[in-house]
Amino acid sequence: MREAEARAVLTNGYTARMEQPTGSAAPTARARARAELTEEIKACASRHLAEQGAAGLSLRAVARELGMASSAVYRYFPSRDELLTALIIDAYDAVGEVAEAAATGKGTMVKRFTAVAMAIRAWAVAHPHDYALVYGTPVPGYAAPRDTASPAARVSLAALQVVADGAAAGEVDVSVRRPMPIPKATRSDMARLRVAASIDLPDEVLLRVLLAWTTVFGTISFELFGHLHTVVEDYEAFFRHQVGRAALHVAGG
Amino acid sequence: MREAEARAVLTNGYTARMEQPTGSAAPTARARARAELTEEIKACASRHLAEQGAAGLSLRAVARELGMASSAVYRYFPSRDELLTALIIDAYDAVGEVAEAAATGKGTMVKRFTAVAMAIRAWAVAHPHDYALVYGTPVPGYAAPRDTASPAARVSLAALQVVADGAAAGEVDVSVRRPMPIPKATRSDMARLRVAASIDLPDEVLLRVLLAWTTVFGTISFELFGHLHTVVEDYEAFFRHQVGRAALHVAGG
DNA sequence: ATCGAACAGAGAGCACTGCTCTCGAAAGGA
DNA sequence: TCCTTTCGAGAGCAGTGCTCTCTGTTCGAT
Structure with a gap:
């Protein structure tokens, strides 16, 4: 028993x-x-x-x-960690939900991508400890990966969908002016990502999205964790501007 | 007494x-x-x-x-938190040192910027808990800001210096193809940053550097905190490639 | 309806934590 | 030499996560 x-x-x-x-x-x-x-x-x-x-x-x-x-x-x-894991899953779902809601909006890809990023930041600012729980230092060794994997993917898939829509609408420039050679390992990483996310975007665009994505969370983390304390005063204006840059980069600008 | x-x-x-x-x-x-x-x-x-x-x-x-x-x-x-603060300061100094060492190398701005980023990542991978202590979730309320401020700035100043050198050598394209209007608040933020860092770069370039900077730490945090677990296998190749993109963006590409 | 098994709650207890207080010993400057 | 400051140790407090045991309740099957 x-x-x-x-x-x-x-x-x-x-x-x-x-x-x-x-x-x-x-x-x-x-x-x-x-x-x-x-x-x-x-x-x-x-x-x-x-x-x-x-x-x-x-x-x-x-x-x-x-x-x-x-x-x-x-x-x-x-255990306490299991309780925390439950809260982590809830937090993933919460941020995923606001991101998905923002992704359903209309407009250009740049506008929609910015909207998704702004929604994520707004949620993070409103729930800083939840954000830290999810995107900050992992709690023990780390939390259960299996249970958190699918809720964690929601927010990223929302952004990828926005870019995929934009590509379908011809808003994404796939031609590269100064092509950077993509390492073989990274190529296969992107191939795997295409399958996992069921989204057909070329390596070049996927890597641009990932660049923008790390910018989004890097900037939010910098803001919430105090690394922009002496630099930025109007965080929202700064974030919107930087996300706009990142979105333009995704479009190929 | x-x-x-x-x-x-x-x-x-x-x-x-x-x-x-x-x-x-x-x-x-x-x-x-x-x-x-x-x-x-x-x-x-x-x-x-x-x-x-x-x-x-x-x-x-x-x-x-x-x-x-x-x-x-x-x-x-x-107190325990004071001990942690001491460790935080040491960690800031450690990462600042490797970044400064990498910044002294020769070559193009893109090469040097990449070298600095790679050095930071190498340190982070070698000392993940120190990285988490500094760039992850702040520990209590938060650590003493005054004592950590100047060691914390070292690593960022190293990168800014690399870009400033590159700009002096004419490697940075200041003309903007599709100019994004910079909010007034962000303009004054950048003006303050220019004074604080004693570096004379236009708003446009500073914002590009900050974009690349958030990409660097966003990518490292994603890697160390497990958010690229199912996406990337060869982290170093991925990081080098993405940092190269970010550095090209700084140069105006 | 009854009975045995599963379940839920409470309490005591263990090992551990950060931190405080007090005390005696040692070292320093006068 | 003496007196102050410093240092280390021990006891103790309040708190933590977690386990174990004990009682009462609920459930499903007989």
Whole structure:
């Protein structure tokens, strides 16, 4: 029994302990209560995270605020890191959602790309600790990669889609004035990316997008982590301008 | 007495407690021992940091390894965060040093800029936890800004100098094909930067450098923090290529 | 409806952390 | 020599993550 339980936790995480609705929608009262309390714990932890950051997130503190014993929380999350992982997934989904919403807008590729970047930054500024949790220093060794992989991809795919649309509309200049030789390894990296993202863009354009992408997150990280403290005063104006540059570069400018 | 001591700690930090050599170089045995032990603590803490990261750095653990009581360490560093701040300053100096060394090389601006970026990345890959400490999520609220400001600037100034040299040699195209209107706030930001860095480059070029700069650190952070995990296999080739693109962009390409 | 198994909560406890306080020993300058 | 400052050690406090054990409840199958 104990071994089976341990294995379940190892393979499927805490969700494995939730009783699945048995075909016909009949969630037992206990399962409902469990799902609710799980959400409540996550919500409370998210609040604590927003206030004090990941380092200050204490399982005992959320248990106290929820009026339960600290040991009871372990029925829902097997460890503090698992709780953090759940919050990471939520954060990925949140930023992915705002990016996708911004990507659906109309206009030129440069405009849409800028809109996506601005949306990401706005989310990051509004939720700095969530941003840090996701795009800052990884928490322990690092968080579970499998569970976070697909939510993490959403935000990037949104941007790639914008560029793919722009390329289809002829807004992307594929001719290179001064071609840089692309290393063989990087070529195969891009080939793999094309398959994984199901997006047909030439190496040249993909690399331009990645350049712009690292600029977006590099600039946001610099802003939030204080590396532009003595340089920039109006962060939003600076960011919009730089993202515009990056988007023009993607278009081939 | 107590109040005076507290004020000294608040204003000057732990260094205020070190006895200054009284004019003529006569460091007492105690002062020497103190300086040595301070370095020893820092070195030991740095080792722990390299192994387990900032989160796993325990004052008690370094005290144990040094064979002293944990309370004795507080004679040298008033808190764990101050110890971390000392490590942050050392890390800034370390990365600044390798960047400056790389910047002294000869060749075109693109070559030198790439060399600086490659040196930074090599340092980051060799000391990932130090990099995370400096360019990742800020540790508590945040570290002392005054003490870290000037070491932090070294690495950026090295890159700016490379570009300034390139501009002096006529390697930077100042004419803009498709000029992007620069916001007034950003214009004054750049004006301030010109004064602070004592480097005379037009807004256009400074903004290009900042774009490349955020690309450099954005790419390194993406690599070290696992955001390119499923995309790139040969990180060094990818980085070199992207930095080359960024450097060409700085040159006006 | 009953019974055994699974589950949920609470409490005690372990090992660890940062940090403070107090005390005695050592070193420094007068 | 004496007196102040410094230093190291130990005990102790409040807090942490996590485990274990014990009780009461709920669930599903008989």
